[in-house]
Amino acid sequence: MSGSVILALVDTFNFDLSELALDGAGKVSVDLQEILNDPIFTENKVLTQEIKIAATNAPNISKAFLDLYRMFQKSREQLGEVDNALKDHETSLAPLPYEEVRDYFHYTDNYIDALDRAAEAFALSLPRSDAGRHADMVDYLLKTHGVKVVMRKDKPGSSTLRAYDPTTKTIHLNAASSMATNLFQLAYQVGLIEQSDLIEQLLDDAAFHTDVARDVCRMTFANYFAGAVVLPYSEFAQAAKEQRHDLENLAFQFDASLEQVCHRLSNLQRPGEKGIPFYFVRIDQAGNITKRHSATTLQFTRFGGGCPLWNVHHAFQSPGEILRQLAVTPDGIQYLSLAFVQTKRVSGFKSPVRKYAIGLGCEIKHAGHVVYADDLDVTEVKNFDPIGTSCRICERIDCFHRSVPPIGKQIVVDHNKRGSVPFKIS
Structure with a gap:
């Protein structure tokens, strides 16, 4: 089915393409939408519907475009650092x-x-x-x-x-x-x-x-x-349902770490036997994402920093606790987000210590199957913290925590007035 036919059906039947499950094409679509917000594409505005159709109907071309942008970004970073000379073409532009x-x-x-x-x-x-x-x-x-x-x-x-x-x-x-x-x-x-x-x-x-x-x-x-x-698939999936995804109980039952349990919950994607769609992310103390996967519509930024309002960034302040957060993204999707700190030390006081924040979450429609949501009021909109993917592509123009202007928006500076953010966005 051609893109024009799909767009016509969308207009005629008022169908929202975002209701489709986020499969491989959905992930490509999210990545395309992120990079197409770069100012270099300002003169060629691409509609969200067009992006989704391209990712679905031409996945290989879409992925090639993502590779091209990654190469461009890497070259741009090298130029920005004023390198004396570009490294070998193949070495510098090949995927890491x-x-x-x-x-x-x-x-x-x-x-x-x-x-x-x-x-x-x-x-x-x-x-x-x-x-x-x-x-x-x-x-x-x-x-x-x-x-x-x-x-x-x-x-x-x-x-x-x-x-x-x-x-x-x-x-x-x-x-x-x-x-x-x-x-x-x-x-x-x-x-x-x-x-x-x-x-x-x-x-x-x-x-x-x-x-x-x-x-x-x-x-x-x-x-x-x-x-x-x-964590064998069927046995673990059944235990997760019975335990209502209690991380500590599952870790004890299977002689596993909390991180292993969270990672496994996020990839229970066997056809015909899928678990709750979870996202999983591991972040170091500098905010670098060292592991990531999402079976949900929430996708992590690949070309910039994360959102400071997301509870995974607060976990380092509360070691030993599993933090809970009700969050909503700019597209209106609500999530139950869990976060905790995982400390890795081999042995001894002088041995190196690595600390990671682990994030695990699912859409709020699955909260009834997760023990951590039992005493949370998920019906009250004000209980949900507004989070985004990253400041550069976040549409919340009045966010108190904004660090940089969003890509593709007009910056307006009022020299006679100063707010929490030193500019306005139009």
Whole structure:
């Protein structure tokens, strides 16, 4: 169906394209809308409906346009820093390995069916004893693959979590790591050993630009397998429903960390067995997004900073607590947002400490299935904090917390009047 026909149907039947589920095309549409707000496109205003039609009817061209903008932005940043000389063309403009892998998972809904089912099959076949899953995994590796597991007490401050010696077929684990971390590392090693053919086939299908990106994704696929072993799909999805998505109870039940539980909740996207659509994000203390995925209509900024009103940025002020927030985005969609701090220290007072804020949320229409919404009044509009994606593309012109003007809007300066923001927007 052509774009003009779709637009005609929209006008005739007053149909809102935003009511469509945010699939791969929806994610591309959100990214296109963000970059088309750049001032360089001021003379060529593109309607939201046109963007959605392009993302749906011409996804490959749309993704190519996103790649082109990323290359342009990178070149613009280099020029802005007044570099003495541009680096090699291919090196400077090729996608960064982590960016390319992150985009791959972003556009596959962070769900890899073949790998997920293989992990689930392994988890169900693994003999279980009263000793616990960690001991069961150690026993399995020894009996099936002749791989020994040694718990090693490293020097204080060591950041090594796992070290595998293929010559002696020995896995060295850090004795100071949590049980959840070590179980995950063992499952990771199983993935590399038993699923190498599947992983290589998935890598071939992904067709990454560089060998480095391929290596990064091989690691990420093994991580995916490990997470799906620790939290097998159907068993975990059923438990999540029964526990009403109580993060701490689920972590205890599956010997997992809170971060692992949140990440798994966000990728329960198996066809015919989907869970509640959650977004998941991990942010460091500088505000950098280190992990992100959204099965909701909420998409995270890729080309700028986040919104300071979002509770994930407040989590560092309240360690040990799960913060709750009722939030509404400029498009009118309401969310239940959870946030907490995850601290990672290997061992000892002098060992390095990493702190992350974890954000997890869903649309308010699913709040009845989430225990954290039980005592919140979700019917009162004033209880919802107005948040946005980032200041540069946020449409809230009167926001007290605005840091920069929105792209594509006219700035008006009144020299005789000063408000909380030093300019007005028209």
